[in-house]
Amino acid sequence: MPYFDTASAAPLHPVARQALLASLDEGWADPARLHREGRRARMLLDAAREAAAEAVGCRPDELVFTPSGTRAVHAGISGALAGRRRVGDRLVVSAVEHSCVLHAGEAHAAAGGSMAEVPVGRSGAVDPEVFAAALAPGTALACLQSANHEVGTEQPVAEVAEACRAAGVPLLVDAAQSLGWGPVPQGWSLLAASAHKWGGPAGVGLLAVRKGVRFAPQGPADERESGRAPGFENLPAIVAAAASLRAVRAEAAAEAARLRALVDRIRARVPELVPDVEVVGDPVRRLPHLVTFSCLYVDGETLLHELDREGFSVSSGSSCTSSTLTPSHVLRAMGVLSEGNVRISLPSGTSEEDVDRFLAVLPGVVASVRDRLGAPESPAAAPGAAGTLVVDALGKRCPIPVIELAKVFGSVPVGGTVTVLSDDEAARLDIPAWCEMRGQEYVGEEPSPKGGTAYVVRRVS
Amino acid sequence: MPYFDTASAAPLHPVARQALLASLDEGWADPARLHREGRRARMLLDAAREAAAEAVGCRPDELVFTPSGTRAVHAGISGALAGRRRVGDRLVVSAVEHSCVLHAGEAHAAAGGSMAEVPVGRSGAVDPEVFAAALAPGTALACLQSANHEVGTEQPVAEVAEACRAAGVPLLVDAAQSLGWGPVPQGWSLLAASAHKWGGPAGVGLLAVRKGVRFAPQGPADERESGRAPGFENLPAIVAAAASLRAVRAEAAAEAARLRALVDRIRARVPELVPDVEVVGDPVRRLPHLVTFSCLYVDGETLLHELDREGFSVSSGSSCTSSTLTPSHVLRAMGVLSEGNVRISLPSGTSEEDVDRFLAVLPGVVASVRDRLGAPESPAAAPGAAGTLVVDALGKRCPIPVIELAKVFGSVPVGGTVTVLSDDEAARLDIPAWCEMRGQEYVGEEPSPKGGTAYVVRRVS
Numbered sequence: 001m002p003y004f005d006t007a008s009a010a011p012l013h014p015v016a017r018q019a020l021l022a023s024l025d026e027g028w029a030d031p032a033r034l035h036r037e038g039r040r041a042r043m044l045l046d047a048a049r050e051a052a053a054e055a056v057g058c059r060p061d062e063l064v065f066t067p068s069g070t071r072a073v074h075a076g077i078s079g080a081l082a083g084r085r086r087v088g089d090r091l092v093v094s095a096v097e098h099s100c101v102l103h104a105g106e107a108h109a110a111a112g113g114s115m116a117e118v119p120v121g122r123s124g125a126v127d128p129e130v131f132a133a134a135l136a137p138g139t140a141l142a143c144l145q146s147a148n149h150e151v152g153t154e155q156p157v158a159e160v161a162e163a164c165r166a167a168g169v170p171l172l173v174d175a176a177q178s179l180g181w182g183p184v185p186q187g188w189s190l191l192a193a194s195a196h197k198w199g200g201p202a203g204v205g206l207l208a209v210r211k212g213v214r215f216a217p218q219g220p221a222d223e224r225e226s227g228r229a230p231g232f233e234n235l236p237a238i239v240a241a242a243a244s245l246r247a248v249r250a251e252a253a254a255e256a257a258r259l260r261a262l263v264d265r266i267r268a269r270v271p272e273l274v275p276d277v278e279v280v281g282d283p284v285r286r287l288p289h290l291v292t293f294s295c296l297y298v299d300g301e302t303l304l305h306e307l308d309r310e311g312f313s314v315s316s317g318s319s320c321t322s323s324t325l326t327p328s329h330v331l332r333a334m335g336v337l338s339e340g341n342v343r344i345s346l347p348s349g350t351s352e353e354d355v356d357r358f359l360a361v362l363p364g365v366v367a368s369v370r371d372r373l374g375a376p377e378s379p380a381a382a383p384g385a386a387g388t389l390v391v392d393a394l395g396k397r398c399p400i401p402v403i404e405l406a407k408v409f410g411s412v413p414v415g416g417t418v419t420v421l422s423d424d425e426a427a428r429l430d431i432p433a434w435c436e437m438r439g440q441e442y443v444g445e446e447p448s449p450k451g452g453t454a455y456v457v458r459r460v461s
Numbered sequence: 462m463p464y465f466d467t468a469s470a471a472p473l474h475p476v477a478r479q480a481l482l483a484s485l486d487e488g489w490a491d492p493a494r495l496h497r498e499g500r501r502a503r504m505l506l507d508a509a510r511e512a513a514a515e516a517v518g519c520r521p522d523e524l525v526f527t528p529s530g531t532r533a534v535h536a537g538i539s540g541a542l543a544g545r546r547r548v549g550d551r552l553v554v555s556a557v558e559h560s561c562v563l564h565a566g567e568a569h570a571a572a573g574g575s576m577a578e579v580p581v582g583r584s585g586a587v588d589p590e591v592f593a594a595a596l597a598p599g600t601a602l603a604c605l606q607s608a609n610h611e612v613g614t615e616q617p618v619a620e621v622a623e624a625c626r627a628a629g630v631p632l633l634v635d636a637a638q639s640l641g642w643g644p645v646p647q648g649w650s651l652l653a654a655s656a657h658k659w660g661g662p663a664g665v666g667l668l669a670v671r672k673g674v675r676f677a678p679q680g681p682a683d684e685r686e687s688g689r690a691p692g693f694e695n696l697p698a699i700v701a702a703a704a705s706l707r708a709v710r711a712e713a714a715a716e717a718a719r720l721r722a723l724v725d726r727i728r729a730r731v732p733e734l735v736p737d738v739e740v741v742g743d744p745v746r747r748l749p750h751l752v753t754f755s756c757l758y759v760d761g762e763t764l765l766h767e768l769d770r771e772g773f774s775v776s777s778g779s780s781c782t783s784s785t786l787t788p789s790h791v792l793r794a795m796g797v798l799s800e801g802n803v804r805i806s807l808p809s810g811t812s813e814e815d816v817d818r819f820l821a822v823l824p825g826v827v828a829s830v831r832d833r834l835g836a837p838e839s840p841a842a843a844p845g846a847a848g849t850l851v852v853d854a855l856g857k858r859c860p861i862p863v864i865e866l867a868k869v870f871g872s873v874p875v876g877g878t879v880t881v882l883s884d885d886e887a888a889r890l891d892i893p894a895w896c897e898m899r900g901q902e903y904v905g906e907e908p909s910p911k912g913g914t915a916y917v918v919r920r921v922s
Contacts (some may be wrong), residue, residue: 001497003496003498005489005490005491005494005496005498005499006503008490008499009489009490009491009693010489012485012489013490017485021482023853024478024481024662028470028471028473028657028662028663029464029466029469029470030466030469030470033466033469033774034762034765034766034769034771034777034782035464035466035765035769035774035775036462036774037464037466037774038469038774039468040760067528067529067532067692067695068528068691068692068693068695069692069693069880070564070683070691070692070693071528071691071692074680074681074691078680089586098681100681100691100692103679103681103682103683103691105715106681106682107680107681107682127777141762184735194693196489196693201489201697201698202489202693202694202695202696202697203695203698203700205692217678219535219539219568220561220563220564220565220567220568221564221567221568222531222561223784230529230531230532230535230561230564231529231530231531231532231561231666232470232529232530232531232655232657232663233530233663234528234529234662234663234664234695235663236662236663237663237664237695237698267852278737297827301495304496305495306494308495308496313494313496313497313498313499314496315494315496316495321495323684344899359831401745
């Protein structure tokens with residue numbers, strides 16, 4: 001049963017499993033104790049730190065282990081902001097950072113600081129010049145992911161690091177999605193990552209802080225992990241995390257080339273096999289194993305369930321798959337379609353056959369979901385008489401508002417408009433995205449007198 | 462090789478190991494995902510939460526898993542304080558709480574709040590009436606451990622909980638040392654614990670917050686664990702933690718009775734076998750497996766190393782075994798001797814033979830350490846002519862100042878004084894403790910003109 005969601009979590013790498021088992025026996029004691037069990041635990045911890053630091057490209061005393069990537073990001077951001085409080089309180093982040101970065105920024109803003117989001121282009125990457133321009137005086141910290149977790153786009157880390165260096169601003173790189181594939185380009189000041197993304201166990205993140213970076217750990221004091229990660233060290237898992245990082249790195253170049261070819265095939269074939277699909281993310285500067293596309297007129301949750309029934313585990317940024325019923329902030333920042341969104345992230349060892357089977361199954365699954373929703377098979381042709389038309393989709397969830405739009409669109413003449421009334425968050429993203437895909441004009445939105453929002457689209461062809 | 466430091470960390474319980482291995486295969490995926498691997502992970506997480514809640518004695522939706530006991534305490538204290546900010550900013554804790562509680566209180570105080578420490582008696586327990594009196598208006602939260610981690614004394618949780626209820630103050634109980642032995646008496650509002658103390662793996666703590674308790678999680682928002690414990694769930698370890706809690710509880714009554722008898726033997730025999738020893742902690746209201754004693758004229762670190770060479774792993778609260786060269790705050794709060802301190806915490810399954818071998822080895826080890834330090838074998842007898850005497854122990858570390866005091870003490874007449882000059886933190890605790898043990902009068906301390914502190918002792922017999 002192919003599991004295509006390794007960007008969420010990967011099964012434990014065999015090397016990690018071995019290391020975990022061995023260190024359950026050897027590394028359960030408190031490394032702060034003086035007795036032989038404690039000293040043995042300390043040696044294992046030191047060795048794991050050295051191995052991880054080598055893979056990260058830093059000194060062992062610059063790296064601490066945290067309970068998760070999220071906690072590494074939280075500790076890194078709060079510590080760096082506090083360390084540079086005298087410089088200012090401005091935090092600069094890309095708009096497509098992982099939610100743990102954005103949430104840390106929101107907490108900073110709620111406490112009186114400020115956060116600026118650098119927009120991204122349609123590929124999901126920031127423009128280094130735009131990022132550089134955001135580094136206004138008073139900027140205490142900048143954050144940029146190494147690669148995006150939802151669409152796979154690599155960020156121009158080296159260029160942004162250079163801009164940060166020139167502005168005297170430390171750069172925190174969230175390397176969660178990329179560290180297993182290779183080191184982050186030099187120039188970062190802080191780096192965070194998460195072991196369960198590279199085949200290590202859950203319960204381990206890492207935070208590296210370069211010597212010389214002003215850093216003031218926040219929260220209650222603690223003696224462990226240089227005062228940067230309170231609580232008893234999760235030692236067997238740390239040992240396993242370090243061992244698996246080394247193991248996946250040894251296989252990374254060959255496996256990246258193999259998976260990149262499989263992803264290229266998905267990127268090329270999906271739009272040929274499925275009508276009305278938008279493949280998103282940079283086609284070249286991207287993670288080797290990850291590809292995302294969105295399908296017009298499709299309900300993401302139903303699509304996930306249908307693929308699951310066919311044996312494929314994938315993820316989605318559609319609003320209907322989130323607990324808050326809002327589309328992924330990444331897709332929103334990119335301005336791309338969010339309905340019927342599918343993220344595929346291939347684990348190491350994924351076979352060509354599994355990918356081909358996915359490509360064989362997908363078109364039928366999408367078609368059946370569209371059938372059930374009554375999606376238009378192709379743009380309606382006959383122009384109608386009325387110059388304008390209003391579609392009331394209030395109370396209807398993604399993808400219905402876009403489906404209703406598409407159904408009537410052919411009945412207004414060129415030059416006429418369709419106004420869609422909707423109170424679904426996804427419509428704000430998906431109606432403009434539909435216009436982009438169809439070459440029609442998105443006029444804009446206004447409050448609807450009946451509640452919700454009125455989205456206006458003009459037919460230009 | 463007997464390991465007598467289970468209060469620091471215990472080897473993994475066989476049931477925990479089995480559960481961990483099984484859930485490495487079944488529970489590595491993201492429980493927030495909709496695919497079958499995610500749903501399976503979610504089911505495991507739900508089942509673990511139910512099992513842990515049953516053992517704690519709360520509802521599953523009142524309990525979240527954290528990365529450690531320390532993180533549970535930090536999150537519990539900060540969330541409860543923030544939730545009752547309008548009531549006041551006073552935090553009341555016992556003076557012998559685990560350092561993670563005190564550090565959380567110090568962070569609260571540094572941010573402008575206030576913290577009051579309730580003193581303990583010589584047994585290490587708080588007096589419920591004294592605790593109740595500390596619950597002044599404006600008290601947002603009170604914290605009391607279920608049992609002390611260094612001396613094993615059980616706290617009067619039920620009585621203090623009743624006082625808190627009467628005062629309308631929520632009580633957070635740090636149950637780290639006792640939860641494996643049984644549930645905490647009802648009446649608590651928040652409860653924190655740590656899995657690696659009950660034979661579960663590292664990387665798992667738990668925090669229970671009763672419905673109706675005002676609670677506002679601090680730090681960046683996160684959807685996982687009801688917003689109270691950010692970051693990817695450490696699921697295999699959580700499953701193992703819950704399984705082992707159930708397993709140790711099933712064995713707890715029988716094993717507690719067995720270990721209690723072994724500890725009773727240590728408590729009785731050590732003072733018979735080793736001269737000048739103070740066994741500390743309540744002899745009756747105590748954890749079944751833990752006993753602590755201090756040996757006059759002994760260097761704790763050397764004692765630990767010698768015991769380690771003999772094959773016994775123990776812990777110590779002596780200043781020389783701490784990175785800050787200060788004696789344990791628990792021993793200090795109790796006012797008992799800190800030099801030559803040994804904490805023994807027996808793991809389940811400890812044999813009578815191991816304990817007897819320890820009792821056979823200890824007297825020789827203590828004697829050899831005392832020999833090397835030149836400790837007086839018994840109080841010097843001949844009274845000297847001078848009425849007062851000054852001993853300069855500046856620059857000398859524990860236990861030397863007390864040894865120097867004891868060496869000369871017999872040479873002053875009854876009614877005369879010895880003044881010890883010392884700049885070692887442990888002297889402040891250990892010189893009064895020596896007076897208590899010897900039935901001599903501790904007059905007090907004053908600044909020493911030569912630096913450090915002058916401790917004055919009067920000979921009364």
